Amino acid sequence: MSIIKLRSKAYSDVDYVDGISKHNPVVEYALQKHCKQYFDEYYRSVFFVKDEHKKEIFQESFITLWEKIEKGSIYVDEGVLKGKDGIPFKGKLTTYFMSIAKLKYLEWVRSRRTTQSLEENEQSLDELDMGAYKDLLYDEDDHVMLTIIADCVGHMSERCNQILTMFYYEEKTLDDIMIALPTFESKNALKTAKYKCLENLRKSAQDIYRRYLNS
């Protein structure tokens, strides 16, 4: 197990997972720092990306790891770190994190297809073992749809992200959102836009579910 020192306190992978599952803010920060250091050091050996996009990929990858621990997909059982089907972890948590980062990078490439690298990227995605998605991102458990939706939320348009964040996270009313987003001329227009965002999200989630879990 990897151990780092933070403010004279050492954390093992078991400590990280245990702390995160208990929503310990000190451990949350420590894990983020640990993963960031590892990511900055090794991401070039996994993929190439500009600095401005590197941050985005790290953020998405870390949120996924964080949520997986919170949902219990990775957990500690009698001092042993376990993952899918209760199988003990063979590698380090950072290695697992980098595997997530690689998938997030490929998703990012797919969502930003450029004419120049389209064929190359498609090839990369085709070559990717689809089982990796099952194992790392969408392992079959009680929270599978929630996991897929959480992933899709990260790829939503900026507009949809704004509307749904205000409505479901900040719990603002439609009237309040209209004040914050004055481009909507009527309440009905906003309501329709919100519904379309949800509908697109549902379609994307179902598409992923079909592609990676029922393939």
Place this chain on the structure above:
Amino acid sequence: MKIEFQDHIDDYLLGRLSEEDCKAFEEQLMKDEELFEQLKFTRDVQAAMKSRNEKLVKLRAWEKEKLKVEVVRHGNHRLLYWASGIAAVIVVGVFIVNRFFSSTSPLSHKLEYVAYSPNQRKTVDHRPYARIDETEKSLAMNNIQTMDRQILFLLKEQEMLEYRRRPDERGDNDIIDSLETIKKELDRLYYLKAQAYYELQSYDEALNSLRSICNHDSEYGIKADSLYRIMQP
């Protein structure tokens, strides 16, 4: 998904329904599978949005904190550079001032170079830097006279002891010790006399005093030798 369901679903999930409406909606949920599926999906979206945004808020706060620390560190470095620069200027300034302008006593300027190497001594400037008034001059002259009397007394003592030692050319240890003490005291007095002459800007007399002891292998003899080398034209 049906758009007409969504308002009720949202109100139910966000706790905006009255108790009565809530019960009615739950009854409807039991009967309508499509409505139930849409509720499940919306609940997942709500949970995903909350989880993601809570984490984003924390990540941004950590990023901000990191930037703050970096700014403070950077600021500390800048402060350190400034402090180092100011300290360096002060040290150089003090050195220059001491080297060229300071010293209330002209001799103190010279004495600083007593223990320096011969090469450094050559660089010393001999110009007097301070004027002395009549009172200081009078005091210095009195000191010289007092020292002269002491020197004369010690020279007589020395002569007498030397005479007593002469018959067997060995003498006892007490006489030898006394002669050694007198020699040291004479060296000290000649050296102080040289200083007093220097303060009076009587350099020739100062040189004469130093010359009489500069070849002695004693503490004041060595000092006198250094000063003599600095002062001699």
